[in-house]
Amino acid sequence: PLASIVRRRRYAPSDDFGGTILVDILAGDNNWEGIADEVDRVLGPSGLPVRYLDVQSGVSPLMAALGSSPALLVLGATRRFTLDEAIAVRHYVQVGGRVWAIAHADPGYQVRLIDANVLLREVGVTVSLIRPEGATLLQDHEIGRDLWALPPMPWGIGVWSPSARPVAKAGTTPFCVAAEPGEGRVAVLDGKALLAGTPALQSTAQSAGPRPFAPLSGRVVEWLLAGR
Numbered sequence: 001p002l003a004s005i006v007r008r009r010r011y012a013p014s015d016d017f018g019g020t021i022l023v024d025i026l027a028g029d030n031n032w033e034g035i036a037d038e039v040d041r042v043l044g045p046s047g048l049p050v051r052y053l054d055v056q057s058g059v060s061p062l063m064a065a066l067g068s069s070p071a072l073l074v075l076g077a078t079r080r081f082t083l084d085e086a087i088a089v090r091h092y093v094q095v096g097g098r099v100w101a102i103a104h105a106d107p108g109y110q111v112r113l114i115d116a117n118v119l120l121r122e123v124g125v126t127v128s129l130i131r132p133e134g135a136t137l138l139q140d141h142e143i144g145r146d147l148w149a150l151p152p153m154p155w156g157i158g159v160w161s162p163s164a165r166p167v168a169k170a171g172t173t174p175f176c177v178a179a180e181p182g183e184g185r186v187a188v189l190d191g192k193a194l195l196a197g198t199p200a201l202q203s204t205a206q207s208a209g210p211r212p213f214a215p216l217s218g219r220v221v222e223w224l225l226a227g228r
Helices: 032-046 061-067 084-095 111-123 214-225
Strands: 021-024 050-053 072-076 098-103 126-131 136-138 156-160 165-170 175-179 184-190
Touching: 021 032, 021 061, 032 072, 032 214, 050 061, 061 084, 072 084, 072 214, 084 098, 084 111, 098 111, 098 214, 111 126, 156 184, 165 214, 175 214, 184 214
Parallel strands: 021 050, 021 072, 072 098, 098 184
Antiparallel strands: 126 156, 136 165, 156 175, 165 175, 175 184
């Protein structure tokens, strides 16, 4: 159930998103308001304008918005995506687009992961509940290179892909992966990495300080925007 909306200024799908970061995050329930706050924080150093899409305008709003070729598309698992939008995202990535997908859901909201997978499968990734808590293990990928040790990752989303490379695992299950389909780049991250060490999820990071996964999130965005 959609209990509330992330309160941000919204831009119509027909607006020009060229050279901007296009954010498609709708729901403000299930801690998505906190995730949106952290997304804004992580995107700040890029220096690019951040524009939230008015996803309640039109049948397939993302398909129209991608026509102006944003520098980065940030997707949240917060709404139902159409097949036309999924195909538009696949084309956007194939010709050089960059996508940061954030998957987050508690069991009562699991249907949103099913809806998000309609889109993510077009770029070769699937997300699902429930991944158990586990020690964070950085993998051999440039995103995580030279990062300091991270605290255990709380239970949440597992990310599965036959083609994407794992960036970080909780135990044996990836919670962050990266792929380079066509000319573009895609990274998928469990939203708990953004919530850890915030008021919404403090206990995970009591010994690691506030926002312990912020360096990982920042590196994800840097990698996605590299070469743009």
